[in-house]
Amino acid sequence: MRSSPGTVCVLAVLVTALSAGCQSAPGTLGGNGGPGGGRTAAVSPSPLRTSGYGAVFLGVDECSSFGRTSFTEVSCDGERAAARVVARHDGTVRDGPRCPATTDFVLHIGEQRPASGEDGKGGDAAVPRGYACMRNLQPPHPGDPGGGGGPRTIVGDCVRGLDDGRVRETACDGEGERRPEYRVTDAVDARSECPASTTLYVRLGGGTPVGCAEPL
Structure with missing residues (x-):
């Protein structure tokens, strides 16, 4: 990126918005407080159908199919298997533990009560x-x-600025809707620990909540 007065002004706006703790809308990043960060890459339609492959519906290491109207628990050895559960938690994403860093998407599972015989x-x-x-x-x-997606922003991810001062994750290879503008190079405890080359701070959440991003 070229250094110009206009560029400096834009960066200042982005940093201020992030430092103010802006709330992330679905599909945006910069306020990743829950286990899924600022958003989830996929939300399951209703209903999720059980299939009896494990004692816990979609337990760890179990698999699901992909569907347009529902996600079904299936055998991981079957041809319909599309994704594997890497972590499973009760409650809500907002209040529960964070998903692993390289989670591709999150399925939200609604409560299902037993049917009466x-x-x-x-x-x-x-x-x-x-x-x-x-x-x-x-x-x-x-x-x-x-990769340009997933529910969390992690070191190595790229983002681009939005008009309202937030940022959105996008693929670093430029194959997404918009070309990336910054890359997250470090995750630290506080801004003062970021490298001098940092021009944007991204809220990551977790144990090292500050992402240090540099222009591409």
């Missing part, structure tokens, strides 16, 4: 409200560094 003693086991952190079985992996 003819004898009134109930049928299937209940599924509590929760979320599953998913990793595609085959590339692409948007959650990888520079």
Whole structure:
């Protein structure tokens, strides 16, 4: 990027907006407070259908299919398997643990109560409200560094500025909708620990909540 008065002004606006703790809307980054960061790459439509492949619906190391109207738990050895659960938590993304750094997308699982049998003693086991952190079985992996997606922003990811002062993650290879403008080079505890070349601070959350980003 060329250094010019206009460029410096734009950077100042971005840094100020991020330091003020702007709230991230779906699809944007810069306020990654929950386990899924500022957004989730995919939200499951309703309903999620169980299939009895494990004691816990979509438990760790179990697999799901991809569907337009629902996601189904399937055998990981089957041809319909598309993604594997790398972490599974009850509750909501906002209040629960963060997904692993290279999670590709998050499935939100609504509570499902057991169906009553003819004898009134109930049928299937209940599924509590929760979320599953998913990793595609085959590339692409948007959650990888520079992949342009995933629920978290991590070192190696690229972002571009939005008109309202927030930033959005985009693929570092420039294959996304817009070309990247900055790359996150470090994750640190405080801004003072960022390299001198840092021109943008991105809120990452977690143990090292400050992302140091440099212009591309």
